[in-house]
Amino acid sequence: MAWSAKHRYARISERKARLVADMIRGMDCSEAVDVLKHTHNRGASFVVRVLQSAMANANEKEANMNRLFVSETFVDEGPIIKRWRPKDRGRAHPIQKRTSHITVVVDED
Numbered sequence: 001m002a003w004s005a006k007h008r009y010a011r012i013s014e015r016k017a018r019l020v021a022d023m024i025r026g027m028d029c030s031e032a033v034d035v036l037k038h039t040h041n042r043g044a045s046f047v048v049r050v051l052q053s054a055m056a057n058a059n060e061k062e063a064n065m066n067r068l069f070v071s072e073t074f075v076d077e078g079p080i081i082k083r084w085r086p087k088d089r090g091r092a093h094p095i096q097k098r099t100s101h102i103t104v105v106v107d108e109d
Contacts, residue, residue, distance in 0.1 A: 001061070001063070001107070001108065002071060002072075002105050002106065002107040003054055003057040003058040003061065003063065003105070003106050003107075004054055004057070004072075004103060004104065004105040004106070005050050005051075005053035005054035005056075005057055005103070005104055006050065006101060006102065006103045006104075007046060007049065007050045007101070007102040008078065008101045009078050009079070009099050009101070010046050010078070010099060010100050010101070010102050011097070011099055012042060012043055012046055012098075012099075012100055013098040013100065014075045014076065014077045014078075014098065014100040016041070016042065016043045017043040017046060017047065017075040017100050017102055018075045019041065019043060020036065020039060020041050020043040020044050020046075020047045021043075021047055021073040021074065021075050021102065021104075022073070023035065023036075023039070024036065024047070024051070024070050024073060025070055025072070025073045026069065026070060026071075027069065027070050028068070028069050028070075029051065029055050029065075029068040029069060029070060029106055032051060032070050033048060033051060033052065033055075036048040036051065046102055047073070047102060047104065050102050050103070050104045051070065051104045051106075053104075054104045054105065054106045055068060055106060058106055058108075063108055064108060067108045067109045068106050068107070068108060069106065069107060069108075069109065070104060070105070070106055071105050071106060071107040072103070072104070072105035073102075073103070073104050073105070074103050075100050075101070075102050075103070076100065076101040076103070077098070077099075077100060077101075078098070078099030078100050078101050079099055080096045080097065080098055080099070081096075081097040081098075081099065082094060082095070082096060082097075083095040083096075083097060
């Protein structure tokens, strides 16, 4: 039985969040939380919250918390928020604020 959690429309680009999500794939959940708490990437704070939510979902369904591991992690691209930055001589340059959908799936051994 697998349990999952998602963070949709996270305000971080998918490339940055993928670097962190790839680190914890296949780890034990408690070990993955420790690794993420000591990682200095901004994406670690997003991924650790989703991982803890997936662990809470498993605990709700009475899973054995000592045997949980991260079976899948993936980050999909979300919608892009488009803004304009004023520049010199009346021009405007586009700014793309990227979002992502972070998914973590945990399973028992």
